[in-house]
Amino acid sequence: MMILEGLPFAIEPMQLEDVPTVSAVEQVVFSMPWSSGAFEYELRHNLSSTYRVLRYLPWHQESDAERRLSRSMRRLLRPGREDRSLLGYGGLWMMVDEGHICTLALREEWRGRGLGELLLVSLIEAALQNAAAVVTLEVRVSNLRAQSLYVKYGFRVVGERKRYYSDNHEDALIMTTDPISTEEFGARFDALTAALLARLQAERDEPAPLQPSLVP
Ligand SMILES: CC(C)(COP(=O)(O)OP(=O)(O)OC[C@H]1O[C@@H](n2cnc3c(N)ncnc32)[C@H](O)[C@@H]1OP(=O)(O)O)[C@@H](O)C(=O)NCCC(=O)NCCS
Numbered sequence: 152m153m154i155l156e157g158l159p160f161a162i163e164p165m166q167l168e169d170v171p172t173v174s175a176v177e178q179v180v181f182s183m184p185w186s187s188g189a190f191e192y193e194l195r196h197n198l199s200s201t202y203r204v205l206r207y208l209p210w211h212q213e214s215d216a217e218r219r220l221s222r223s224m225r226r227l228l229r230p231g232r233e234d235r236s237l238l239g240y241g242g243l244w245m246m247v248d249e250g251h252i253c254t255l256a257l258r259e260e261w262r263g264r265g266l267g268e269l270l271l272v273s274l275i276e277a278a279l280q281n282a283a284a285v286v287t288l289e290v291r292v293s294n295l296r297a298q299s300l301y302v303k304y305g306f307r308v309v310g311e312r313k314r315y316y317s318d319n320h321e322d323a324l325i326m327t328t329d330p331i332s333t334e335e336f337g338a339r340f341d342a343l344t345a346a347l348l349a350r351l352q353a354e355r356d357e358p359a360p361l362q363p364s365l366v367p
Contacts, residue, residue, distance in 0.1 A: 158351050159209045160266070162273045165202035165240055167194055172234040173204065180256045182318050199245040201277040205238045205257070205270050207359065241270040243277050243286075250278030250331075252288040255297070260360040265350050268300060272344050275304065275331065284330055289323040291316060301326050305339060 155161060165173065174187035193200055239257035243250050252274055257267045278286045289312065290297050306326040315323035329336055 155269075155348070155351070158348075158355055159207060160238075160269070160351070161206045161208050162203050162269065163206060165190075165194060165204045165242075167191060169204055169234070169237060169240075170194070172237045173240050175233050176237070176239070176256060176258055177254075180259070183316060185254070193242070197244070200242060200253070201245075201274070201281070202240065202242045203270065203273045203277070204240045205266060205273075206236050207238050207261075208236065209359070238266060239270055241274045243274045243281075245278075245281050245283060248282070248284040250274070250281060250283035250286040252286060264354060264357070265347050267297075268303075268347055269351070271300060271304060272340075272347065275328075275340065279331055282332075284332070285328050286331060287325065287327040289315065289325055292322045292324055298324070298326070304343065305329060305336060 170187050170190045173190055174185075177184040177190075190202075194202060238261045239255075241255040242253045244253050245251075252271075255267065255270055255274070257270065275286055286306070287309075288301065288306070290301065292311070305328045307328075308324050309327045310325040312323040312325065314320040331337075331340075
Protein backbone atom coordinates (compact mmCIF):
# COMPACT_ATOMS: atom_id res chain seq x y z
CA MET A 152 0.00 0.00 0.00
CA MET A 153 1.24 3.48 -0.84
CA ILE A 154 1.85 5.47 2.35
CA LEU A 155 -0.05 8.74 2.27
CA GLU A 156 0.78 10.01 5.72
CA GLY A 157 -1.85 12.38 7.08
CA LEU A 158 -4.06 12.23 4.00
CA PRO A 159 -7.58 10.82 3.91
CA PHE A 160 -6.66 8.61 0.93
CA ALA A 161 -5.06 5.23 0.42
CA ILE A 162 -3.90 3.34 -2.65
CA GLU A 163 -4.50 -0.39 -2.27
CA PRO A 164 -4.35 -3.50 -4.43
CA MET A 165 -7.68 -4.10 -6.16
CA GLN A 166 -9.48 -7.10 -4.63
CA LEU A 167 -12.20 -9.30 -6.12
CA GLU A 168 -14.66 -7.73 -3.69
CA ASP A 169 -13.96 -4.34 -5.32
CA VAL A 170 -15.04 -5.53 -8.77
CA PRO A 171 -18.78 -4.63 -8.53
CA THR A 172 -17.91 -1.03 -7.62
CA VAL A 173 -15.04 -0.79 -10.11
CA SER A 174 -17.36 -2.09 -12.78
CA ALA A 175 -20.09 0.41 -11.84
CA VAL A 176 -17.58 3.29 -12.15
CA GLU A 177 -16.23 1.80 -15.40
CA GLN A 178 -19.74 1.82 -16.97
CA VAL A 179 -20.15 5.52 -16.21
CA VAL A 180 -16.65 6.64 -17.20
CA PHE A 181 -15.96 4.77 -20.44
CA SER A 182 -17.92 4.44 -23.67
CA MET A 183 -16.40 0.97 -24.22
CA PRO A 184 -16.37 -0.33 -20.64
CA TRP A 185 -14.72 -3.58 -19.55
CA SER A 186 -17.18 -6.09 -18.13
CA SER A 187 -16.97 -7.10 -14.49
CA GLY A 188 -15.92 -10.53 -15.79
CA ALA A 189 -12.92 -8.95 -17.48
CA PHE A 190 -11.77 -7.40 -14.19
CA GLU A 191 -12.36 -10.67 -12.35
CA TYR A 192 -10.40 -12.58 -14.97
CA GLU A 193 -7.53 -10.10 -14.72
CA LEU A 194 -7.38 -10.34 -10.92
CA ARG A 195 -7.60 -14.13 -10.87
CA HIS A 196 -5.48 -15.09 -13.86
CA ASN A 197 -3.29 -12.30 -15.20
CA LEU A 198 -0.39 -12.71 -12.85
CA SER A 199 1.71 -10.11 -14.66
CA SER A 200 -0.83 -7.37 -14.01
CA THR A 201 -1.16 -4.91 -11.14
CA TYR A 202 -4.45 -3.23 -10.31
CA ARG A 203 -4.79 -0.49 -7.71
CA VAL A 204 -7.77 1.29 -6.21
CA LEU A 205 -7.86 4.72 -4.62
CA ARG A 206 -9.94 5.00 -1.48
CA TYR A 207 -11.26 7.97 0.44
CA LEU A 208 -10.72 7.20 4.10
CA PRO A 209 -11.61 10.20 6.24
CA TRP A 210 -11.25 7.77 9.17
CA HIS A 211 -7.60 7.34 8.16
CA GLN A 212 -6.43 7.56 11.77
CA GLU A 213 -7.67 4.00 12.25
CA SER A 214 -5.22 1.16 12.38
CA ASP A 215 -5.05 -1.32 9.50
CA ALA A 216 -7.05 -3.85 11.52
CA GLU A 217 -9.76 -1.31 12.34
CA ARG A 218 -9.87 -0.24 8.71
CA ARG A 219 -10.35 -3.84 7.53
CA LEU A 220 -13.05 -4.34 10.13
CA SER A 221 -14.88 -1.17 9.15
CA ARG A 222 -14.72 -2.25 5.48
CA SER A 223 -16.37 -5.58 6.29
CA MET A 224 -18.91 -3.87 8.54
CA ARG A 225 -19.86 -1.49 5.76
CA ARG A 226 -20.32 -4.41 3.36
CA LEU A 227 -22.51 -6.22 5.87
CA LEU A 228 -24.59 -3.15 6.51
CA ARG A 229 -25.00 -2.30 2.84
CA PRO A 230 -24.78 -5.59 0.94
CA GLY A 231 -24.63 -5.18 -2.80
CA ARG A 232 -24.39 -1.40 -2.54
CA GLU A 233 -21.72 0.51 -4.37
CA ASP A 234 -18.70 1.29 -2.22
CA ARG A 235 -18.54 5.08 -2.36
CA SER A 236 -15.14 5.11 -0.66
CA LEU A 237 -13.64 3.69 -3.87
CA LEU A 238 -12.87 6.79 -5.94
CA GLY A 239 -10.90 5.38 -8.84
CA TYR A 240 -8.60 2.68 -10.08
CA GLY A 241 -5.80 1.93 -12.48
CA GLY A 242 -4.13 -1.07 -14.03
CA LEU A 243 -0.71 -1.97 -15.36
CA TRP A 244 0.22 -4.92 -17.54
CA MET A 245 3.81 -6.08 -17.73
CA MET A 246 4.54 -6.97 -21.36
CA VAL A 247 8.07 -8.37 -21.39
CA ASP A 248 10.03 -5.38 -20.06
CA GLU A 249 7.38 -2.78 -20.79
CA GLY A 250 4.79 -1.51 -18.32
CA HIS A 251 1.52 -0.87 -20.14
CA ILE A 252 -1.14 1.23 -18.43
CA CYS A 253 -4.31 -0.60 -19.43
CA THR A 254 -6.82 1.46 -17.49
CA LEU A 255 -7.06 4.60 -15.36
CA ALA A 256 -10.27 6.17 -14.11
CA LEU A 257 -11.55 8.43 -11.39
CA ARG A 258 -15.14 9.20 -10.40
CA GLU A 259 -16.10 12.42 -12.14
CA GLU A 260 -17.00 14.35 -8.97
CA TRP A 261 -13.49 13.75 -7.58
CA ARG A 262 -11.54 14.93 -10.62
CA GLY A 263 -9.30 17.99 -10.71
CA ARG A 264 -7.79 17.50 -7.23
CA GLY A 265 -4.65 15.61 -8.23
CA LEU A 266 -6.16 12.20 -7.47
CA GLY A 267 -5.97 10.88 -11.05
CA GLU A 268 -2.34 11.94 -10.91
CA LEU A 269 -1.92 10.02 -7.64
CA LEU A 270 -3.20 6.85 -9.31
CA LEU A 271 -0.84 7.38 -12.24
CA VAL A 272 2.07 7.79 -9.80
CA SER A 273 1.12 4.48 -8.15
CA LEU A 274 1.13 2.74 -11.54
CA ILE A 275 4.55 4.16 -12.47
CA GLU A 276 5.80 2.99 -9.06
CA ALA A 277 4.42 -0.47 -9.82
CA ALA A 278 6.26 -0.38 -13.16
CA LEU A 279 9.50 0.54 -11.36
CA GLN A 280 8.98 -2.30 -8.87
CA ASN A 281 8.47 -4.70 -11.79
CA ALA A 282 11.73 -3.49 -13.37
CA ALA A 283 9.94 -2.13 -16.44
CA ALA A 284 12.23 -0.34 -18.87
CA VAL A 285 9.54 2.11 -20.00
CA VAL A 286 5.84 2.75 -19.45
CA THR A 287 3.47 2.96 -22.37
CA LEU A 288 -0.27 3.43 -23.00
CA GLU A 289 -2.91 4.23 -25.58
CA VAL A 290 -5.18 7.26 -25.28
CA ARG A 291 -7.94 8.70 -27.45
CA VAL A 292 -6.81 11.64 -29.58
CA SER A 293 -9.71 13.66 -28.13
CA ASN A 294 -8.77 12.95 -24.49
CA LEU A 295 -6.70 16.06 -23.92
CA ARG A 296 -7.06 16.00 -20.14
CA ALA A 297 -5.49 12.55 -19.83
CA GLN A 298 -2.85 13.42 -22.42
CA SER A 299 -1.71 16.48 -20.48
CA LEU A 300 -1.47 14.38 -17.31
CA TYR A 301 0.72 11.88 -19.18
CA VAL A 302 2.89 14.63 -20.72
CA LYS A 303 3.43 16.02 -17.21
CA TYR A 304 4.99 12.64 -16.29
CA GLY A 305 7.24 12.50 -19.33
CA PHE A 306 5.12 10.48 -21.76
CA ARG A 307 5.59 11.41 -25.41
CA VAL A 308 3.53 10.50 -28.46
CA VAL A 309 5.47 7.83 -30.33
CA GLY A 310 2.82 6.66 -32.77
CA GLU A 311 -0.85 6.22 -33.42
CA ARG A 312 -3.32 3.44 -34.06
CA LYS A 313 -5.82 4.50 -36.69
CA ARG A 314 -9.52 3.91 -35.89
CA TYR A 315 -8.48 2.00 -32.77
CA TYR A 316 -11.69 2.56 -30.80
CA SER A 317 -14.56 0.66 -32.38
CA ASP A 318 -17.37 2.79 -30.87
CA ASN A 319 -16.58 5.93 -32.89
CA HIS A 320 -13.54 4.78 -34.89
CA GLU A 321 -11.39 7.32 -33.10
CA ASP A 322 -7.61 7.08 -33.43
CA ALA A 323 -5.43 6.18 -30.45
CA LEU A 324 -2.18 7.90 -29.63
CA ILE A 325 0.57 5.64 -28.34
CA MET A 326 2.46 7.43 -25.57
CA THR A 327 5.66 6.16 -23.97
CA THR A 328 8.09 7.39 -21.34
CA ASP A 329 11.85 7.54 -21.66
CA PRO A 330 13.59 4.74 -19.72
CA ILE A 331 12.28 4.96 -16.18
CA SER A 332 15.26 3.56 -14.31
CA THR A 333 17.50 6.51 -15.23
CA GLU A 334 18.54 9.13 -12.71
CA GLU A 335 16.98 11.81 -14.88
CA PHE A 336 13.56 10.15 -14.91
CA GLY A 337 13.83 9.34 -11.20
CA ALA A 338 14.67 12.91 -10.23
CA ARG A 339 11.78 14.32 -12.23
CA PHE A 340 9.37 11.69 -10.94
CA ASP A 341 10.40 12.30 -7.31
CA ALA A 342 9.99 16.07 -7.72
CA LEU A 343 6.53 15.68 -9.28
CA THR A 344 5.45 13.21 -6.59
CA ALA A 345 6.67 15.52 -3.81
CA ALA A 346 4.77 18.45 -5.35
CA LEU A 347 1.66 16.31 -5.67
CA LEU A 348 1.80 15.19 -2.04
CA ALA A 349 2.28 18.83 -0.95
CA ARG A 350 -0.76 19.81 -3.01
CA LEU A 351 -2.85 17.02 -1.49
CA GLN A 352 -1.72 18.04 2.01
CA ALA A 353 -2.69 21.65 1.30
CA GLU A 354 -6.12 20.50 0.09
CA ARG A 355 -6.70 17.87 2.75
CA ASP A 356 -9.39 19.79 4.58
CA GLU A 357 -11.42 20.54 1.48
CA PRO A 358 -14.87 19.03 1.75
CA ALA A 359 -15.61 15.82 -0.10
CA PRO A 360 -17.71 16.39 -3.19
CA LEU A 361 -21.41 15.65 -2.97
CA GLN A 362 -21.84 11.95 -3.53
CA PRO A 363 -24.72 11.34 -5.93
CA SER A 364 -25.84 8.08 -4.31
CA LEU A 365 -26.21 9.86 -0.95
CA VAL A 366 -28.40 12.60 -2.38
CA PRO A 367 -32.04 11.81 -1.54
C1 LIG B 1 -7.69 11.02 -16.63
C2 LIG B 1 -8.10 11.19 -15.16
C3 LIG B 1 -7.82 9.91 -14.40
C4 LIG B 1 -7.25 12.35 -14.56
O1 LIG B 1 -7.64 12.58 -13.24
P1 LIG B 1 -8.04 14.06 -12.74
O2 LIG B 1 -8.39 13.99 -11.33
O3 LIG B 1 -9.05 14.59 -13.67
O4 LIG B 1 -6.71 14.87 -12.97
P2 LIG B 1 -5.77 15.51 -11.84
O5 LIG B 1 -6.52 16.47 -11.02
O6 LIG B 1 -5.08 14.40 -11.14
O7 LIG B 1 -4.79 16.35 -12.77
C5 LIG B 1 -3.47 16.07 -12.91
C6 LIG B 1 -2.97 16.65 -14.22
O8 LIG B 1 -3.80 16.24 -15.31
C7 LIG B 1 -3.91 17.32 -16.24
N1 LIG B 1 -5.30 17.83 -16.21
C8 LIG B 1 -6.25 17.58 -15.28
N2 LIG B 1 -7.40 18.18 -15.61
C9 LIG B 1 -7.18 18.82 -16.78
C10 LIG B 1 -7.99 19.60 -17.63
N3 LIG B 1 -9.28 19.85 -17.33
N4 LIG B 1 -7.45 20.08 -18.76
C11 LIG B 1 -6.15 19.82 -19.07
N5 LIG B 1 -5.34 19.09 -18.29
C12 LIG B 1 -5.83 18.58 -17.16
C13 LIG B 1 -2.95 18.37 -15.77
O9 LIG B 1 -1.68 18.06 -16.29
C14 LIG B 1 -2.99 18.15 -14.28
O10 LIG B 1 -1.85 18.63 -13.66
P3 LIG B 1 -1.92 20.09 -12.97
O11 LIG B 1 -2.96 19.96 -11.90
O12 LIG B 1 -0.54 20.27 -12.46
O13 LIG B 1 -2.32 21.03 -14.06
C15 LIG B 1 -9.61 11.54 -15.02
O14 LIG B 1 -9.86 12.78 -15.62
C16 LIG B 1 -10.54 10.49 -15.61
O15 LIG B 1 -10.91 9.52 -14.95
N6 LIG B 1 -10.97 10.71 -16.88
C17 LIG B 1 -11.87 9.77 -17.55
C18 LIG B 1 -11.22 8.45 -17.85
C19 LIG B 1 -9.98 8.62 -18.71
O16 LIG B 1 -9.92 9.45 -19.59
N7 LIG B 1 -8.97 7.77 -18.43
C20 LIG B 1 -7.72 7.77 -19.16
C21 LIG B 1 -7.85 6.82 -20.29
S1 LIG B 1 -6.34 6.74 -21.22
